[in-house]
Amino acid sequence: MPVEAIEADAPQSNVAEYSVSEISGALKRTVEDTFGHVRVRGEVSGYRGPHSSGHAYFALKDERSRLEAVVWRTTFSKLAFKPEEGLEVxxxxxxxxxxxxxxxxxxxEAMQPAGAGALMALLNERKLxxxxEGLFAAERKRPLxxxxxxxxxxxxxxxAVIRDIRHRIADRFPLHVLVWPVRVQGETCGEEVAAAIDGFNAIEPGGPLPRPxxxxxxxxxxxLEDLWGFNDEAVVRAAARSAIPLISAVGHETDWTLIDHAADRRAPTxxxxxxxxxxVxxxxxxxxxxxxARASAAVSRTLQAERRAVANLARALPAPDLLLAMPRRRLDEAETALGRALRFYTAERRRALGEIGAHLSPARLESAIRDRRADLRHAEGGLVHGLSSALARHRHRLERLDAALRPHVVSARSDQARQRLAQAGERMDRAFREMAARRRSALAGAWRVAASLDPRQVLERGYAIVRDADNRPITRAEDLAPGTPFELEFARGHRRAAVAVASDAEPARPVPKPARRKPAVATDAQGDLF
Known part of the structure; x- marks a missing residue:
């Protein structure tokens, strides 16, 4: 049937026909005109932070429905409260x-938490x-x-806070106060406070700006909303890592924020x-x-006590005359005894000298001289006799030596010595020949043992040594995988080879049997060793 006939038979309708873009645009205008400005309460879901473009995408949901949401980049930077996953807003x-x-x-266009309950839930979750992580541990806190x-x-x-602090410090103990200005409320409060804490810690000691x-x-x-900036996670972490002791004074005595737990001390105001x-x-x-005053009083009391002690000791000491009386008496007695002892000693020395002088008469001296002269003459005679005897003995020994050194005696002794020397030479030659024969026999035996252990003798009988690329011997066939290079050492020469697997279509060619070589005949006693 022709197409024109089919179109003619189709029922006619007066419903308007839209394109996809037209119906989408109409829906967009209808929704925007009907819901131009609304407030929606729901739980944030699927929030992963702002996109690389700066826009933020998430969803709002309740028990039954879900609504997609978007925050443009220009609006996101102005939000007083940023979205967080699971937070009701x-x-x-x-x-x-x-x-x-x-x-x-x-x-x-705007966002705020759905009541204080949502903020408290978020605060408790962040606190836990x-x-x-241990940021609130008591052992991390330092003394001020x-x-x-x-x-x-x-x-x-x-x-008014800075004025109260300055006036209180000036009243108690005037000193240098450094103020880092920050916003204490609003969306940038947390970032500025954290940056201020880190900035104070970054000041170098001894620099142009004093370090607090x-x-x-x-x-x-x-x-709670006003103090929310001090519950920011960045502020808590900055307070916890601060190397300078930190005092938190946020709010009144009943107000608590997370920085109070991380600070070293919390002040009520x-x-x-x-x-x-x-x-003070x-x-x-x-x-x-x-x-x-106490030190001065203690020094005064100590001096008074020492003065009393010295006075008591002075009263206990005797008078100077009494102290010198006994030494003076002992000196007088010693002087009297010294005179008597000197006179007695002089008399004793005079008596001893008299006794000695009695023995020094001229007759006694002449007798002693005569005795000494007789002793000298006797000693002189003995000395002359001894010298004569010694000279006679040496003269006799020289005469015998002269007789022994006469020509015919010397020649006879030389013949005897020459004969003994010839006999000793013959014995030495005979012993050397015997020792050389023993050493030669032992060397021949050692050569025979070495030849029996020489692997080249085995190679002469038709064997070969297989070594791998590292020159290590290969003793098992399974160590040679297909394609493995190896080296064969024969009795005379080396050959390199590789393992190859023969094809099933090509039969393996028989290996020609090498001609057996006759062993060489030894020509001397050591020929078989090499």
Whole structure:
């Protein structure tokens, strides 16, 4: 049947015909006009952070439905509260469609948590996470310096907090205060506070800018949303890794944030933080004055006690005359005894000299001289006799030596010595020949043993040694895989080869049997060794 006939028979309809783009555009305009500005409450799902383009894509869901959401890059940077996975939020925006995939979505213009309950749930979840990492452990907290020289303050430079801290420090103990200005509320609060803590820690000691000895992070009171920047994870981690002791003074005494757990000390108020950071100068001066007074009183009491002790000792000592009386008496007695002893000693020496002088008469001296002369003459005679005897003995020995050295005696002795020398030479030649024969026989035996152990003798009988590429012997056939190169050592020469597998179609050619060579006949006793 012709096509024209089929079209003529088809029923006619008055329904308008749209293209895909037209119907998609119409749906887009209808949705945007109907829901131009709406507030939607739901749980954030599928959020993975901003895209590389800067836009953020996620979904809002409840128990039964799911709504796609998008935050454009320009809007995302202005959001006071960033989306987080699983957080219940209330978003404000307009509904639109995405014709490319036939989906509808909400373009988010503002976002806030769905009540304090959602924030508390998020806060508790973040607290448990950071606590599990050990950032709140008590052993990580350090003591505050007793008397700091520089105090660093992280707070807003225009609020009442910095004025309270400065006035309190000036009243208690005036010192150098460094202020790092930050926003204490809003979307950039957490980043600025974390950067300020890290910036104070980055100051080098001894540089042009003094490094603080203690830090104070302070803010006035407010709601949970106002203090939310101090619950930021970056702020908590910066406080935990700070090398400078840190005091947290955020909010009032009933307000608690996560930085309070990570800080080394928590102050109920900014004024209390200033009181923790510095001591009271007047109290220190009073304490020093009290210590000085106590030290002076102690020195005075010690001196008085020593004076009393010296006075008591002085009363116990005798008078100087009494101290010198006994030495004077002993000196007088010694003087009297010395005179008597000197006279007695002189008399004794005079008597001894008289007795000695009696023995020194001229007759006694002449008798002693005569005795000494007789002794000398007797000694002289003995000496002359001894010399004569010694000369006679030496003369007799020389005469015998002269007789022994006469020509005919010397020649006879020389003949005897020559004969003995010839006999000794013959015996030495005979012993040398015998020893050489024994050594030659032992060497021949050793050569025979070495020849029996020489592998080349085995190679002469038709054997070969197979070695691999590293020159190691191959003893098993399974060590030669197909294609493995090896080397054959024969009795005379080496050959390199490789393992090859014969094809099934080509029969293996028989290997010609080498002609057996007759063994060489030894020509001498050592020919068989080589």
């Amino acid at each position: 209330v978003v404000t925006g307009k509904l639109t469609t995405f014709p490319g995939s036939s989906k509808y979505q909400i373009v988010v 996470k950071l606590e599990a 310096p007793f008397m700091p020289r520089v105090v660093g303050v992280v707070t807003s430079p225009t609020g 000895d203690v830090l104070i992070v302070a803010r006035g009171g407010g709601s 900014p004024t209390g933080a200033a009181e923790m950071a510095v001591p 100068r007047a109290d220190l001066v009073a304490a020093l004055a009290a210590l000085d």
